[in-house]
Every structure is written in C-alpha cells, then in structure tokens.
Amino acid sequence: MSSPELTLRAFGEEIGIAGLAFGQRGSVAIRTESGRQLGVEQGEHAMLVHLSQPASYDAADWLLKAWKRAHYSHAGDMPLQVALHDRDDERRLLVLARIRTAEFTVLRLHQTLDHLSRWLDALRHE
Numbered sequence: 001m002s003s004p005e006l007t008l009r010a011f012g013e014e015i016g017i018a019g020l021a022f023g024q025r026g027s028v029a030i031r032t033e034s035g036r037q038l039g040v041e042q043g044e045h046a047m048l049v050h051l052s053q054p055a056s057y058d059a060a061d062w063l064l065k066a067w068k069r070a071h072y073s074h075a076g077d078m079p080l081q082v083a084l085h086d087r088d089d090e091r092r093l094l095v096l097a098r099i100r101t102a103e104f105t106v107l108r109l110h111q112t113l114d115h116l117s118r119w120l121d122a123l124r125h126e
Contacts, residue, residue, distance in 0.1 A: 004042055004104050011106045036120070037092065038113060046098040049109065051116040052085060055093035059084055062093050062123075069123055070095070078115055095119055 005022060012020025022028050026042035034053075041048040055062045066082040081096045097112050 004047060004101060007104050007106055007109065008040060011109050014106065014110075036117070040109070043098070043101075046100050047104045047109075048096055048098055049112045049116070050094050050096040051113060051120060052092040052094040053120055054090065055084065056091050059091050059093065065126065066093060066095065066123055069119075069126070078112070080116075080119065093120075 008020055008022060008028065012018065017030070020028065020030075022040075022042060027039060028041075029037055029039040031037045036051055036053045039048075039050045039052075041050075063082065063084050070080045070082045078097050083094050083096070085092045085094045095116050097116060099108055099112060
C-alpha cells in the first residue's frame with residue numbers, strides 16, 4: 001500500500017469511515033452532512049484535494065465571484081482553482097488545492113480541507 005493510500009485510510013479512520021480507499025480511478029469523494037462534497041484524487045506529482053457545494057441558483061455569478069476571490073488568494077501559500085462541475089443534473093461550485101505527494105499527510109489533508117471550507121464560507125458572505 002502506498003503512502004497516499006495509508007494517509008487516506010488514516011484520515012478515514014479519524015473521521016469515522018473505516019477502510020476509506022481510492023477507487024479504480026485513483027479518487028474518492030465523500031458527501032458531508034452540510035451538502036458539501038470533499039474529494040481527493042491522485043495526480044502525477046500531487047494530490048488534488050477539492051471541496052464543492054451545490055450551486056444551482058445563479059451558478060454563473062457564483063463562479064465569477066469565486067474566480068475573482070481565487071485570483072486574490074493566489075498570492076498565498078495555497079493557490080486555489082475554482083470551477084463549476086455538472087454531474088447527474090447537479091451543478092456544484094468546486095474549489096481545488098494541490099498537495100505535493102511527498103507532503104500528503106493526515107495533518108496536511110485536514111489543514112487543506114479546513115482552508116477550503118473557510119474559503120467557501122467567506123465566499124458566501126462576500
């Protein structure tokens with residue numbers, strides 16, 4: 001089992017999901033009670049960590065607002081990407097951060113998800 005797989009499994013145990021593992025495509029997604037969805041994907045040199053929330057109502061306005069906010073937060077230590085994601089007739093606003101594979105630890109994953117969550121919360125209140 002690789003280090004990212006062990007990290008994901010340990011993260012799952014901490015949040016109460018025993019046996020959390022990447023699927024065949026190297027990704028995993030979990031829907032939270034709040035309606036947000038968190039995901040982790042294995043990239044070539046980095047782990048892609050994303051958080052999304054429903055954005056069906058005036059999604060284009062939300063995306064523009066998120067792009068502007070991401071541009072200003074790019075100067076920080078965690079550059080972010082934003083996009084709209086359509087799947088199964090559901091439109092979601094997605095914010096994504098990259099963690100170098102060598103730095104992918106349970107602590108770093110928690111920190112990244114906390115940052116993404118606070119970022120989405122702040123976007124909603126702008």
